[in-house]
Amino acid sequence: MADRVERDLNRFRQIVRGKIKKDLRKYMSQGEMIGRQGRRYVSIPLPQIDIPQFRFGQKQGGGVGQGEGDVGDPIARGDGKDGGSGEAGEESGQHTIEVDVTLEELAQILGEELQLPNIEPKGKKNIISEKDRYTGIAKVGPDSLRHFKRSYREALKRQIATGAYNPDDPIVVPIKDDMRYRTWKTTMLPEANAVIIYAMDVSGSMGTEQKELVRITAFWIETWLRSQYKSIDIRYIVHDAAAKEVDQQTFYHLREGGGTKISSAYKLALRMIEERYPPDDWNIYCFHFSDGDNWGGGDTRECVDILRKHLLPKINLFCYGQVRSLYGSGRFAHDLEEYLGKIENLVVSEIADRNDVYDSIKDFLGKGK
Amino acid sequence: MRNTKLPPDLQAAWQEIDGYARDYGLDYFPISFEVLDYRTLYEVASFGGFPTRYPHWRFGMEFDQMIKGHTYGLSVIYEMVINNNPSYAYLLEGNDMTTQKMVMAHVTGHVDFFKNNLWFSHTNRHMLDAMANHAVRIQKAIDRVGYEPVEDFIDVCLSLENLIDYHAPYIQRPEAQTLVPVTEEEQAEELPEGLRVDRRYMQGYINPPDFLAAERQKLQDERNRSRKFPENPQKDVLLFLLNYAPLDRWQHTVLEIVRDEMYYFAPQAMTKILNEGWASYWHSEIMTKKAARASEIVDFAEHHSGVVATSPQRMNPYKLGLELLRDIEERWNKGKFGKVYDECEDFAAKRAWDKNLGLGRQKLFEVRKFHNDITFIDEFLTPEFALEQKLFTFRYNRDTDLYEIASREFAEIKQKLLYRLTNFGQPFIQVEDGNYANRGELYLRHRHEGVDLRIDYARDTLRNLHKIWTRPVHLETVIDEKKRLLTFDGRDYAERRID
Known part of the structure; x- marks a missing residue:
């Protein structure tokens, strides 16, 4: 039996990697596996291939749900495009449950899925410290670590079993055997600090869908980097023809008109680094998202100049993600590749739609910088 | 394979549950439980519960997802049972006794349902053997024509697998698939006589020329209708293809197998709510009233609330x-x-x-x-x-x-x-004409009931359909409240309005 599924699995993996049956790759998506992180659901990028069928688009469909809420209350996010999922035809007798995951676990899953290398922080910042994490349960331990809920449960089970539990007078008295205590595991944590500087083009050509792509990509970048560093500073820059620093909320929702002058953002980033983040003490990550439609008049040359002379030598990694807007995408990605393509810590990736997010994250973080 | 006989403690638990279930009047096929480690369990699950299936990458994909879900603790399989006589059900090694008992009780509900529910009455109860046979037949095709062609063709068939008549196994449809020859011999053109005219000078008055023309048209329509092929719209598109598409023998085999398995799984999709409800009702009844020890009740409550x-x-x-x-x-x-x-x-x-x-x-x-x-x-x-x-x-x-x-x-x-x-959440799509435009083109119609098809998928599905039919294929549907005809002729894809 093992051989059979092993063979199918290998075949599937080859398709995913684009080695065989390339036409199927276009049906590849992430999804299926949904983890819940706090109050939001995040999908873990597990490749999945959907065979096309005559089936319903989802939007007009809707459905029936169960729970609290008034008419008009939102219950879930749309996926931005007409997605479909086969609800019926699901084979009976199997049941899966969604489970909470922590950010750390998410990062680990992501790392394994994308085969991301662990980051090696540079220089003296590579200090490792020990940290205790409370992960287990034991029958002995100090009172200060007593796990109330587990102990109560044990006591409840024992009392029900011995018949000492009276539902009308539900007093549960734990004895010594019922007690449960938290135990810890010592893990090594890197002490290094990092800063992420996000820059985004907010000129008129960047629409909601483009920003959503940026948001998804940024979420995964953060998740991964957080697992690699002890603490992370995040700074946000928006720019059209001029650049300014904003908070997270503004970053994702601001929409300006006007043209695009990318060099303004790079100058601001450079100033931030010079003022606040001396490269000897900080691991610096810059991510810039734009639709690549830069102003003419030599601005692109100025960008290349700043990057080559000032920015790139100071930072760990510079990633440029070019999203495709309604008006197509510009040639900035192309220009960067042409002038700076040989420099190690610069990554350029194009994100046309959601399915590219997966590849982009891999492009960005696959270098282990 | 490892020995999957029930260990004594589980055997004892099963005997107890079995007794309770029969006392309650549940009536099921013999059930054979197997204890599997999680890897094997997910292997079987990825094959839809069967130990043997034909080779195809999608089973690998399912396995990949399930095993990762398990490893990362995102999802767990709770129970798995197949509709067969005897029935096979699987227990996960290492589950605590409360869970195992609950699963056993749940399974009795499912198997009772398989055996007694009307909609399952026509399913193959020896599907375990049938699935193994399917695997062998497809393997033979692979040996003959090679792995890739067969796999590609399976992909094509899977793309069309939902085009079956979900109710066909239960109703004998008259004229389901008639083999009327497409080209009947031309009958001598009968002139429409119009109404009877006793006096010749009245001819132009009783049967004016446009009336005669209308009569002629009517006759012509009737003749066209009788030459229609198929005579009635066909919901079982796969059967239609099996009968009339120019398939190689091995292709015929593959398509037949995909269709067979689809019909086998159809009643499960059809009774999901009732079947799961019934099984949950019984695991709850049996566990809370009979089988759960006092010390197990808290664990049971926790599992049950998860379900x-x-x-x-x-x-x-x-x-x-x-x-x-x-x-x-x-x-x-x-x-x-x-x-x-x-x-x-x-x-x-x-x-x-x-x-x-x-x-x-x-x-x-x-x-x-x-x-x-x-x-x-x-x-x-x-x-x-x-x-x-x-x-x-x-x-x-x-x-x-x-x-x-x-x-x-x-x-x-x-x-x-x-x-x-x-229709189990599937669009109604039927064969209207297998000889569209008198050029052997295939014309399908989507009975639109308020929800549009997902259009990028529909296009690629047409492409796959063309691979089987080999002549141009058409799909009539509605997009944004306008009637459209989607066509794929082997090279180009076209879409036009047909109001």
Whole structure:
């Protein structure tokens, strides 16, 4: 039996990697596996291939749900495009449950899925410290670590079993055997600090869908980097023809008109680094998202100049993600590749739609910088 | 393979559960339990519960997802059982005894349902063997023509697998697939005579020229109709293709196998809510009233609440089925049904209604015998139930890109639920004409009922259909309230309005 599924699995993996049956790759998506992180659901990028069928688009469909809420209350996010999922035809007798995951676990899953290398922080910042994490349960331990809920449960089970539990007078008295205590595991944590500087083009050509792509990509970048560093500073820059620093909320929702002058953002980033983040003490990550439609008049040359002379030598990694807007995408990605393509810590990736997010994250973080 | 015989403690537990279940009147095929380690369990699960399937990458994909879900602790398989005589059910090695007992009790419910429910009565009860045979036949095809061509063709078939007539196994359709030759010999053209004319000078008055022309047209139409092929629209598109598409023998085999397996799984999709509800009802009944030791009850409660947990956007079939069955049991126990009850307008009296009939259990067995999800919801969903269970409908809001609660009106909830279940959430698509434009082109029609098809998928599906039919293929559908004809002629894809 093992051989059979092993063979199918290998075949599937080859398709995913684009080695065989390339036409199927276009049906590849992430999804299926949904983890819940706090109050939001995040999908873990597990490749999945959907065979096309005559089936319903989802939007007009809707459905029936169960729970609290008034008419008009939102219950879930749309996926931005007409997605479909086969609800019926699901084979009976199997049941899966969604489970909470922590950010750390998410990062680990992501790392394994994308085969991301662990980051090696540079220089003296590579200090490792020990940290205790409370992960287990034991029958002995100090009172200060007593796990109330587990102990109560044990006591409840024992009392029900011995018949000492009276539902009308539900007093549960734990004895010594019922007690449960938290135990810890010592893990090594890197002490290094990092800063992420996000820059985004907010000129008129960047629409909601483009920003959503940026948001998804940024979420995964953060998740991964957080697992690699002890603490992370995040700074946000928006720019059209001029650049300014904003908070997270503004970053994702601001929409300006006007043209695009990318060099303004790079100058601001450079100033931030010079003022606040001396490269000897900080691991610096810059991510810039734009639709690549830069102003003419030599601005692109100025960008290349700043990057080559000032920015790139100071930072760990510079990633440029070019999203495709309604008006197509510009040639900035192309220009960067042409002038700076040989420099190690610069990554350029194009994100046309959601399915590219997966590849982009891999492009960005696959270098282990 | 490892020895999967039940260890003594599980054997003892099974004997106990088996006894309780039979005392309750459950009637099931012999059940063979196997204890598998998680890896093997997921292997079997990825094959749809069967130990042997033909080679195909999608089983690998399912396995990949399930095993990762398990490793990362995102999801767990709770039980798995296959409809076969004897039935096979799988237990996960290392589960605690409470869980194992609960799964066993749950499985008795499922197998009882497989055996007795009307909609399963035509399924192959030796599917285990059939699946193994399918694997062998496809392997033979692979040996003959090579792995890739067969795999590619399976992909094509899977792309069309939902185009079956879900009700066909139960109804003998007359004229289902007639083999009337497409080219009948031309009959001598009969001139339309018009009405009888006794005096020749009246001819132009009684049968004016446009009347004669209309008559001629009518005759012509009739002749065209009788030459139509197929004579009636065909819902079982796969059968139509099997009969008339120019397939190689091995291709015929593959398509036949895909169709067979689709029909085997269809009743499970058709009775998901009722079947899961029934099994959950029994695991709950057997565990809480009989099998669970006092020390196990807390663990049982925890597992059970996991099984019936709900989330806003997804209807949990376990929960809905279970609650609806319990509601029926209570209503028939108390006599809350029938004309007098329905017409009673005093809410207090209705709420306190209790005729002590005690017919609940009996009614439940009846329900499990005759109903599928559609009839189950249609007949037993009540406004009181919808209110109590906090059901609502939701819809997509284009402006906000959010799904929103649309209504809590009973009529709408019921309609939406039924609508989702009709044809198992699949669009109705049928063969209208196998000789479209008299050029041997295939014309399919989508019976549009308010929801558009996902158009990028529809295009690629047409492409796949063309690989089988080899002549141009058409699909009539509705996009944004306009009738469209999608066509793929082997090279180009076209879309035009046909109002």
